[in-house]
Amino acid sequence: MSVAVRTRLFLHSCSKRFKPRWRKYNNLSYMHQIGDEPLRYMTIGQLLENAATKYGDRASIISRGQNATMSFHELLEQADRFAAGLLALGLQRGDRVGLCLPNRYEWNVILFACIRADLILVAMNPAYQAPEIEYSINKVGMSAIVFCDNFKTQNYYELLSRICPEIRRCEAGKLQSKATPSLKAAIFISENDFKGAYNYNDIFKIGTEGGLKNIKNNQNLIKADDPTIIQFTSGTTGKPKATISSHFNMVNNSYSVAKRIELDTKHHIACLPNPLFHAFGIVINTMSALHFGTTFVIPGIGYNPNESLDAIIAEKCSILYGTPTMYVDLIDVQSKRKENINAEILVTGGALCSAHLFKNMLEVLKVKKVKSVFGQTEATAVVFHSLPDDDLYHSTATVGYIGNHIEIKVIDEKGNLVPFGKPGELCIRGYVNMLGYWDDEEKTKETISADGWLKTGDLFILEKSGYGKIVGRIKEMIIRGGENIFPKEIEDFLNTHPDVMEAHVIGVPDERLGEEVCAFVRLKEGKSLNHKEMVEFCKSNIAHFKIPKYLRVVTDLPKTASGKVQKFKLKELH
Structure with missing residues (x-):
């Protein structure tokens, strides 16, 4: 029985919003946050459909680097038409589709197209070079892959040709390469056509009205427990592993994040400089936005702190997203430009943040609240995050409060629980845990124990209050x-x-x-x-x-x- 299924067998209790509801073991670092709302058994495709119905013509994405805006309704319609086209290529349910794009609105169209077609999307770093692209394709057995034509110094057709020279001699959709035997089709977002590859716009034309109707009618055949997205670990310690997440992981983690960021309080406009392919971009931003109709702004196709500041001003962003490094850069440019910005809430995650940086965020960026999120790709995205009414200490000196429906323990090198307030390895059990590493049973067993505990490798301090502090990585x-x-x-x-x-x-x-x-x-x-x-x-x-x-x-x-x-x-x- 999967961790997700076991979690849904828990008895859920109703209590005052965010009132601590946890069980602890004596004075040792174990805690179970029971949760104040039941988990949702639904797919991401159903979540998108609900958002399109409820928020319709409201802007879902504003891509300033492309001078483009897409509503929630348009996002659903384009995703479904692209999904029909993907299946018309001969892709089958469960096939893996790689997506190697910088921050463009098409990223979300293709993401949701794969989800609605019951294909597994593989999120790839657009900075990958030929050996990394080849590794990714073969690691998960991709059937198709999507690129733009170029980004910065990257020429993606040339990169793919180095891996699969056969593409220059074949018809689109009929690639047969010795280096990447699973890969059959390549798709490029470009004004130009490339030999052996489809153009992005062609995929919309390939799909039929009948195929589109099937996409819309067959959503009930997709299960919330099914795998839907593969993300590669960030590679801070070497070769990345391919984590598999389900619809259930994503829907529930993003809902929890959305509530704690306070996206439910009004129509927020969020500025996202983070890469869309990362867990921050996918869960904290994209999926969370669907729950309450949040509009998110992509400042530019590539990361640039001046473009981020321009976007915050021009689009009147009320929410700021970013990693600590991005805020270091944003604070630097704002210190020089001294613009009038009126953002309300700042959210940081993805790396450790110092108290000094938090101080600068409040003083220079003039936000009303700062919030932390902490987790890892193997745990969908977020495990600890700030509560809406946290004071300054809990917002800046901790990584937040334990997430709902999650068990936490902190152990020593022998596997024994350490006292509250003492450092040890953070372990997680609950709906957030990944389904596993793709095609790597050994590493999966090393990471998730037989009784369902995910070992994070993070040195962590759990306080009696349910808040946590990150000390660092064990290996560091x-x-x-x-x-x-x-x-x-x-x-x-x-x-x-x-x-x-x-x-x-x-x-x-x-x-x-x-x-x-x-x-x-x-x-x-x-x-x-x-x-x-x-x-x-x-x-x-x-x-x-x-x-x-x-x-x-x-x-x-x-x-x-x-x-x-x-x-x-x-x-x-x-």
Whole structure:
């Protein structure tokens, strides 16, 4: 029996909104947040249909980089027509379709087309190079893949031709490649046509009225427990794994997020600079927007903090989304431009956020509330998130309150529960847990135990109140001469330096002590910092053994598209 099915067998209780309803085990870090509303057994396709019925001509997406706006009704109609076209190509229910696009409105059309056609969408990073694209195709056995023609330095037809040179000699939909044997069709969003590939607009024409009718009539054949989206892990520690999520995962997690972000209070307009392919983009933004008719704005096809600020002003955005790095950049440009912005709520997630950065968010961006979300791809998206009435401490010093219908425990290296307030590995059980890693039973069993606990690899502190604090990743903990050092503590302190934009700390090999501390910092424009100055700044503020022995000043940091610093690459740079 799946975790999702077991979860729905729980008895749900009705209580005051967000009143803590949890069970705990003595004084040890275990908690079960029972929830105040029952989980919803519905598909994403049904959720979209409900949104189109209720919100109709209201703008669903505003894509400023394309000068395009799409209503909820138009989104459903285009998704269904594209879905009919995909099935007319010969794709079968359950086939995998790769989507490798930057932030364009077509991303959502294709996302929902796959969902409505009962195909499994595979979300891909548009920064992938040929070996990564080939790996992704073969990892999940894609039958079709969708690109635009180019983005930044990427020419996607050339990249695909390097992987599958046969595409230059075949008819569209009849690709047979030795390198990617499962792949039959490639689709390009372009004003040009490419040999061996379909044009995006062709897919709308291929679908018949009968096929469109079948898409609309067959939604009841799709089950909420069915797999629907594959997302690759962000690759902060090496080769990504392919996580599988169900409709049930996505619908319920996005509803919980929408309520806690307060999307139900009015018609909000949200600014989304995050990549659409990431869990933040898919769940926190796209799926959550469907529940209460939120309009979301894509500032530009690629990430640019000045374009984000322009979008916030022009579209009168009331909600801001972003990773900590994105807010560092937005604060920097707003400090220079000093624009009149009136956003109400700021939501941050995807990486650790320092108290100093929260302070700057409130002072420079002038938002009324800041909210944290915390989770991981293997847990759909969000596990802890701020409550609507949280005070400043709980909004900024914690990653939020445990989500509804979720069990949490924090364990030591032997698997024993640690006391509340002590760090250990965070484990999760509930409807949020992924169905597994695609075609990787061994890794799935390593991550999700036989009794349903998902081991996150995160060092975490659970408070008795139900709020949590992230310490860092277990693999990132530095052991210096027997002392356990958590990089986040040092990073948070270095981020308070007036000349530092962001700091990231790693452990590097040391013959005597085992590991030493190394700090990578990105400085504000025109500023400088040397090791001696950094040491003086640290003295009397953090313990001597935590003061970095090495300082590396950099202009850029290796990051995933979601804004997480790839610390394994920092080790290579050292």
